[in-house]
Each structure stands twice: as structure tokens, then as C-alpha cells.
Amino acid sequence: MSNFSHINEQNQxxxxxxxxxxxxxxxxxxxxxxxxxxxxxxxxxNDELITKKGPVFQTAIIAGIQAVKKTSDIxxxxxxxxxxxxxxxxxxxxxxHVEVFCKVTIEGKTGVxxxxxxxxxxxxxxxxxxxxxxxxxxxxxxxxxxxxTGGKSDIKNG
Numbered sequence: 751m752s753n754f755s756h757i758n759e760q761n762q763x764x765x766x767x768x769x770x771x772x773x774x775x776x777x778x779x780x781x782x783x784x785x786x787x788x789x790x791x792x793x794x795x796n797d798e799l800i801t802k803k804g805p806v807f808q809t810a811i812i813a814g815i816q817a818v819k820k821t822s823d824i825x826x827x828x829x830x831x832x833x834x835x836x837x838x839x840x841x842x843x844x845x846x847h848v849e850v851f852c853k854v855t856i857e858g859k860t861g862v863x864x865x866x867x868x869x870x871x872x873x874x875x876x877x878x879x880x881x882x883x884x885x886x887x888x889x890x891x892x893x894x895x896x897x898x899t900g901g902k903s904d905i906k907n908g
Contacts, residue, residue: 771859776900780866782850810876817872
């Protein structure tokens with residue numbers, strides 16, 4: 751028997767049955783760190799860069815929110831969820847890097863870690879797409895879960 755919850759007794763993939771779980775408030779926060787380089791960051795004015803494609807951060811935030819809502823469409827074992835809220839912040843850390851924080855909240859029977867990670871990732875991918883005309887040296891360095899509340903356990907990874 752596997753320790754993985756997404757494997758059945760025949761060692762085949764399955765979606766976890768959450769019907770017996772209680773509805774609780776659940777949150778997850780994911781953080782992505784991205785190297786943009788000084789060539790790109792130097793083009794920002796008032797924490798935003800307007801390109802021919804539009805405002806970079808605003809567009810990336812909208813893409814991240816859309817990705818959160820579509821997570822179950824692209825991650826096979828994720829349950830479709832009624833998302834209560836998504837909050838994405840993009841911060842310029844220094845003259846080369848940005849950090850993306852994606853917080854997802856629901857009241858449900860399963861967590862939203864994958865939704866937060868997907869939202870942070872899609873936000874970075876959109877930043878890349880919108881800035882690649884300036885430079886293609888960008889690197890999405892790290893995407894990680896920094897906080898999870900609700901469910902069986904709470905996690906705080908800082």
C-alpha cells in the first residue's frame with residue numbers, strides 16, 4: 751500500500767474522496783522569486799512598467815488570478831473549488847529581482863496549496879512574456895509554499 755493519497759489499492763491513480771471531510775476555512779500563500787535583471791527593472795516607474803502589451807504587473811496579477819481559478823483544469827488530481835478570494839502582490843526587491851506572493855482563501859473540504867502555487871507561477875510566466883522583448887535573461891528562481899492554514903495541519907515556511 752502506498753503512502754500517496756492519490757494511489758488506489760490497485761496502485762492506480764485516483765482523485766481523493768473528500769466527501770467525509772468537514773468544511774473549514776483554508777488559506778495558502780505561495781511565494782515566487784524572479785530575476786528580471788537591472789535592464790528590465792530600470793524601466794519601471796512607480797512600481798509598474800507599461801509595455802506595448804499593457805501594464806506588466808496588473809496584467810500578471812490578472813493572469814495569476816485566472817490560473818488559480820483554472821488549477822483543477824491543469825493539475826489532474828486537484829478538485830474544482832469555489833474560490834473565496836485571491837490576493838496577489840508583486841514587490842520589486844532590488845534592482846534585479848521581484849517577489850510574487852499569491853494568497854488563496856476558500857471555505858471547503860480540501861486545501862488550496864496547488865492553487866496558490868499555480869497562481870504565483872502564472873504571474874511570473876506572464877511577467878516573463880510581457881518583458882521578453884526587453885531581455886530574455888529572466889529566471890523564475892523559486893516557487894514555494896510559505897503558509898497553509900486549515901485542514902489537518904498548519905504550515906509556516908517563512
